[in-house]
Amino acid sequence: MDRFTAHHSRSSAQRAMNRCRELSETPYSDIPDGLFRPFLGPAHTITSERVTSWMQDAGLSVRRDAIGTLIGRYEGTQPDAPALLIGSHIDSVRNGGAFDGMLGVLLAIECVSALHSNNQHLPYAIEIAAFGDEEGSRFPQSMLGSRMLSGKSVGSVAEIQDQDGVTLQEALKGVGLDIAYLESARRSPHEFLGYLELHIEQGPILDKEGLSVAAVEAIVGIRRFHVILKGEAGHAGTVPMEMRRDALAAASEIVLGIEAYANQSEGQLRATVGKSEAFPGAINIIPGRVAFTVELRSADHSGLDCSVLNVTSLIEAICAKRNISATIFDRQDFEPALCDTRLTTLLEDCIETAGHPRKRLVSGAGHDAMMMCDWIPTTMLFIRSPGGISHHPAETVELKDVAAAFDVMMTFVSSLDARRVRPEGEMQ
Ligand code: GLV
Ligand code: MN
Ligand code: MN
Secondary structure, three states: OOOOOHHHHHHHHHHHHHHHHHOOOOOOOOOOOOEOOOOOOHHHHHHHHHHHHHHHHOOOEEEEOOOOOEEEEEOOOOOOOOEEEEEEEOOOOOOEOOOOOHHHHHHHHHHHHHHHHOOOOOOOOEEEEEEOOOOOOOOOOOOHHHHHHOOOOOOOOOOOEOOOOOEHHHHHHHOOOOHHHHHHHOOOHHHEEEEEEEEEOOOOHHHHHOOOEEEEEEEOEEEEEEEEEEOEOEEOOOOOHHHOEOHHHHHHHHHHHHHHHHHOOOOOOEEEOOOEEEEOOOOOEEOOEEEEEEEEEEOOHHHHHHHHHHHHHHHHHHHHHHOOEEEEEEEEEEOOEEOOHHHHHHHHHHHHHOOOOOOEEEEOOOOOHHHHOOOOOEEEEEEOOHHHOOOOOOOOOOHHHHHHHHHHHHHHHHHOOHHHHOOHHHHO
């Protein structure tokens, strides 16, 4: 395929960026100031409709699977050939940025739109997946869309609840989906040639090195769990200090303990207590109960399991000392994922062909690609995040970097040689 002109790349990149910005405000956000688009909420529904219409304009036929993932398909010239799957997510964290996830979906649509406007079809179909639940911002489970699609077990999720007590089953029903059909979201790996996800880096490395894009060779593993500490509420003025069972004081010691533990790991471990709430929550009441989350990330599988044990022991020891009870629940484990060597090398070749230095990174952020790595050949393309800022309203991208990613993606989708990516024997 002829290379796209610089003008074409910039206008495709500009449109994808404009659309990301458009979708970062009401009604595409469920909060008035800033972006919050949790799974299956009103903003997710209306965003899905908008993205559907853009997919259709780009020549894709669109459907929604049983877990709410939008799937657009642009046919190839060989009807039975496995398709290239390109995806990312359209949900967001609370007070998140406009480009996390969304840019990957909208730039993939731009690629298909470019093919469509040239009336060009590749030997294989392209499917674009817009997952609705990468962030886990609503339910105590995340990546349900990519986990279902890639045939992973999700356990019994019908009754998991959001913070208002709405179950997943009810939330799906609210958008016209029936949990009874959940299994129909599963796909066969034989349907796909591979998976490509484009995403902002969300970290500072490309910015520091002055690079626009990089291929991703691996994604860190994640362990998540929730903790409830129970002490005893009481009068802030009458209960002597030595008689207290203050759950918030215990939680504070735990938070600092976890931070100190991660600091000792020499960069191997990232540990975060991202959310905590004290009850009953009044200036003159000793907190009797505290709920908080713990998240641990590392590229080292056994190191991660070991850190879960150590953090659990730390919680237990602090609680025993303070006569507080601790309950740990809703644990989620995502293993570190290795991208496909062949596909990642091909992506690096495309980076070079598009006129940029070869570069590989390990992702410290989680992505739907993690669910694909052990299922079909998978790779990711990162775009520079200015200042490394993400999960923050100031998250942004630069036009030249997005245009570079568009070039790399176009080169990649059109130069993919099906026989090289998944040789015959591997498709059995
Ligand atoms: C997703 O953005 C994550 O890394 O949690
Ligand atoms: Mn995110
Ligand atoms: Mn993301």
